[in-house]
Amino acid sequence: MKTTRKIKMVLMAFVILTTLTFVGCKKEDMANGSPANGSTYSRTMPPPYINGFMTVEMTNLSDSKLGEVNVEIIGLVAHYTDAKNLGYKTLPVRAGIYNLQEIKNYLAKSIMNPAIMAVGEIDQLRVLLGTHNTVVTGDKFVRHVYPLVLADRNNVVNIEINSKIEPSKTLGILLNFNASASVDLENEGLYILEPVITKASFPIIRKDREVISTE
DSSP states (O other): OHHHHHHHHHHHHHHHHHHHHHHHHHHHHHHTTOOTTOOSSOSSSOOOOOEEEEEEEEEOOSOOOOSEEEEEEEEEEEEEOSTTTOEEEEOOBOOEEEEGGGGOTTEEEEOBOOEEEESEEEEEEEEEEOSOOEEEEEOSSOEEEEEEEEGGGOOEEEEEEEEEEOTTOEEEEEEEEOHHHHEEEEETTEEEEOOOEEEEOSOEEETTOOEEOOO
């Protein structure tokens, strides 16, 4: 009888000890960031991102004396060159009419909603312009509004950017829409728009004065 009781007590002690050891190890694993279900990623370290992000800002680095230079932007397209993503990707443009004279003197405006982008190399950015473009001359008492006609009716501007989308990083592109070089006065009241847009590469200030950095 005593022997049987001793055996039972030993077995119970063994079961309790085994249970406590298992629970202790499980808590230690979780504390170290190792999930109990055997998955490869921990609670404290998320899986690596497989996408990057992209934004596009626009500024006017010129000394144009015109009162207003209003250009309509209706589309943005990026061109991937790597084999995996080869081709064009339409970007979430902030379509609208932008007065280039409001973004002079190191100011900038965002013309694209931040987007998730596939990792890869982008060599070119296309800006699509609309037809609602105007020039305004005069002063606060007398204003003259003239249509700004696209030269050759070509509304697509290709810009070489030669940039790379990297995992979990944001690619910030700053475009310089040079108003002075883009607008020509053909005849009295006839203004022609030959868009001169290039990639800029230095810190700039948005219209709201928030400083951003570009590559």
